[in-house]
Amino acid sequence: MAYILPNLSPTLLQPKDKPSAIVPPLPSVSTSTASPQTKLEPPPPRGVAQVNRTPAARDNKQDERNDFYVNLGFAVRTLREDLPLIFTKDLNYDIYRDDITFRDPLNTFTGIEKYKLIFWALRFHGRILFREISLDVLRIWQPSEYMILIRWNLKGVPRVPWEAKGEFQGTSRYKLDRNGKIYEHKVDNLAFNFPQTLRPAVSVLDLVAACPASPNPTFLWGPVEDSSSSWVEFYRAVKETLDREELVIPQDCLATCS
Known part of the structure; x- marks a missing residue:
């Protein structure tokens, strides 16, 4: 019996009603790299910090576009109302x-x-040289986002008895900046329709009739035979008014003289 006992497992000698103590395993230290779950991420680049400002920048850009279209619509309405009255009323600047x-x-x-002086001179000299003078707007359109084109017809009855009623057409090109404000006004594509005694050698009416409708119409500007016509005098009077740098016209006269 004594020979057998030393070979028995120690667990067999422990009482059955006393459970053995469970020793938790010690944490093992591994020299391997950390698992993907515990891997530290590198710091984000500096550009990522600007993401928070993108919505505000986008909102500001959208506000600028909204302001542009509001000013564009206001410009179109103002031009449509002002141009037919340029010989009787001052413009909205x-x-x-x-x-x-x-x-x-x-x-x-x-x-x-x-620019204000130009339209004052048109009203002032127009009343002096013509019994009747008026401008009709024929068409308004936009060939591009930042440009307004207006095709108009100017007609008048000179005060001198030997001249008949005359008229001519032209195009006004208005260029707008990104805020919807007009920074350039260009007049071109003039087509004359004077009485027979003042017509150019080639009828401009025939040239106009032969030209198809286009966002960029082009017409010839022929010489006027009678240099003393009221239309030529009208242009010269307006030009001389603008060339006189020393000329000072009161602001109230700019608004009321017609």
Whole structure:
């Protein structure tokens, strides 16, 4: 019996009513790399921090676009209302920039004060040289987002008895900036329709009739045979008014003289 007992397992000698103590295993230290679940992520690049400002920048850009379209609509409505009345009423200058440039086939003028003077001279000399003078808007359209084109017809009855009623057409091109303000007004594509004694050698009416409708119409500007016509005098009077730098016209006269 004594020979057998030493060979018995120690667990067999423990009482059955006393459970053996469970020793938790010690944490093992491994030199291998951490698992993907515990791997530390690198710090985000600096550009990621700008993501929070993107919605605000987008909102500002959208606000600018909204302001542009509001000002564009206001400019179109104002031009449609103002141009037929340029010989009886002053313009609404809120749609123009202070550095607006006016161009015609022969001249260029810059500045809102010069621009106001142009339309004052049109009203003043138009009443002196013509018994009746008026402008009709024939068409308004946009060949591009930042441009407004207006096709108009100017007609008048000179005060001198030897001249009959005359008229001519032209195109006004208005260029807008990104805020919807007009910074350039260019007059071109002039087509004359004077009485027979003042017509060019080639009838401009025939040229106009032969030209198809186009966003960029082109017409010839022929010489006028009688240089003393009321239309030529009208243009010269307006031009001389603008060339006189020393001429100072009161602001109330700019608004009321017609």
